[in-house]
Amino acid sequence: MGPIRGSKTKRKIDAETGFDWWDDFSKRIVGSLSPSKGVDEFELVFKVSRKTFNYICSLVSEPMMAKATNFVFLNGKSMSLNDQVALALRRLSSGDSLKGIANFFGTNHSTVSRVTWQFVVAIEERGLHHLQWPSTESEITQIKSKFENIRGLPNCCGVIHTTHIMMLLSESDHMVDVWLDRKDNHSMILQVIVDPDMRFRDVVTGYPGKMDDASVLQNSHFFDLSEKGKRLNGNKLKLSEGTEIQEYIVGDSGFPLLPWLITPYQGRKLPETKTEFNKRHFATRLVAQRALARLKDVWRMIHGVLWRPDKNRLPRVILACCILHNIVIDMEDDVLDDLSLTSQHDSGYRPEVCDMADKKASLSRDKLARYLSGRLPL
Structure with missing residues (x-):
């Protein structure tokens, strides 16, 4: 059987919107989610759409990834750029304590503090053109x-x-x-x-x-x-x-x-x-x-x-x-x-x-x- 019509397009869209990352991430923090529910859950967790999330990632990518710091989860896995942006957005949008965010992401509170601050510096450096006269x-x-x-x-x-x-x-x-x-x-x-x-x-x-x-x-x-x-x-x-x-x-x-x-x-x-x-x-x-x-x-x-x-x-x-x-x-x-x-x-x-x-x-x-x-x- 040949490929289903539209499958290549869907794979392209998933890659652009970080679907694979969110699929893996959502299982770690809130259990397995169906794709349709995942969209709503994503927006509830981060208060932005996938499109906006990906834009923010592209905006802060260079200054955040240029840092020599290797942030990790408690299991020793390194945090990707998406992980770091997700953590910072959750910290800023939820109002939860450092400990609460750390438990949510499976890391420690000092990592939450450092990642959030690095994100704040990066968004100020690269995003200030969004706030001007x-x-x-x-x-x-x-x-x-x-x-x-x-x-x-x-x-x-x-x-x-x-x-x-x-x-x-x-x-x-x-x-x-x-x-x-x-x-x-x-x-x-x-x-x-x-x-x-x-x-x-x-x-x-x-x-x-x-x-x-x-x-x-x-x-x-x-x-x-x-x-x-x-x-x-x-x-x-x-x-x-x-x-x-x-x-x-x-x-x-x-x-x-x-x-x-x-x-x-x-x-x-x-x-x-x-x-x-x-x-x-x-x-x-x-x-x-x-x-x-x-x-x-x-x-x-x-x-x-x-x-x-x-x-x-x-x-x-x-x-x-x-x-x-x-x-x-x-x-x-x-x-x-x-x-x-x-x-x-x-x-x-x-x-x-x-x-x-x-x-x-x-x-x-x-x-x-x-x-x-x-x-x-x-």
């Missing part, structure tokens, strides 16, 4: 269009937001009080600027949770570039004759009102024009809240309370999770569509009101509010 006019134009489609904000280029990465620190740590925030938790701040597809375009982390949003922003490279006119310096939008508005991002009341950063109006019993503006502003900001909720839901190592983390390494772990978040979006990976995700990312924290307001920015916001209410003629 738009570099072309067509790209920024598309972003503006998508934001305007949300609730009508024109010429908007991003949403800025922050979240806290919780930590449990030793009382013997002489720097312990530095990390104590206003909710009496030890935490590290993550500030992100998000596009309408929930992709992170700028990330700042490493600062203690006690710092307010305005201070973190003012210590960022993005702030320096924007203040110098080197960012958010694209085409201005004409609102009416003699009235135009520059490119900007939006943020909540914890941020200063600046020519390039528009915040909501404060106070109660606001005029209808300002109330309507705030509604549109809030609806637009939700994209950043959803992005951070998804980040923490999927990469659960930074979701809960990290037990005595290395505070020098933690910012790079956070950055790696942000890069992985973007890779999933860039790969058009639909695995997360089937996962149950929450809408909370910073429970118990509310923005502190920043009173800093640039006069020119205040006038621009008023003009934008009138334009959105239809009271500013075209």
Whole structure:
């Protein structure tokens, strides 16, 4: 009998998707699985599709395999690149302890720690192009269009937001009080600027949770570039004759009102024009809240309370999770569509009101509010 039609194609697909590796690996960790069930199990274990997993492997292959370290399982078998990437992804996505991951993979906790760190360094080295500010006019134009489609904000280029990465620190740590925030938790701040597809375009982390949003922003490279006119310096939008508005991002009341950063109006019993503006502003900001909720839901190592983390390494772990978040979006990976995700990312924290307001920015916001209410003629 001749070969069944399509068998060569199937073998080619299996080779490309790492089927043989997963077939062997899955038997070791969860017992024998049928091929159809294996696909679902793969995605549940690693939170990414096979296509995305293979792309990540190709991305980090050179820096990870260039290391002289020979990582092994408890049975003495050497870990392949796929094994190492699988271990690191499981560690970052499950939130399980080093011991739990070690038991799951059949290795020791020190190997889990070393492999994960080597992966974090490699994904930062080779994957940073997935996390960058738009570099072309067509790209920024598309972003503006998508934001305007949300609730009508024109010429908007991003949403800025922050979240806290919780930590449990030793009382013997002489720097312990530095990390104590206003909710009496030890935490590290993550500030992100998000596009309408929930992709992170700028990330700042490493600062203690006690710092307010305005201070973190003012210590960022993005702030320096924007203040110098080197960012958010694209085409201005004409609102009416003699009235135009520059490119900007939006943020909540914890941020200063600046020519390039528009915040909501404060106070109660606001005029209808300002109330309507705030509604549109809030609806637009939700994209950043959803992005951070998804980040923490999927990469659960930074979701809960990290037990005595290395505070020098933690910012790079956070950055790696942000890069992985973007890779999933860039790969058009639909695995997360089937996962149950929450809408909370910073429970118990509310923005502190920043009173800093640039006069020119205040006038621009008023003009934008009138334009959105239809009271500013075209």
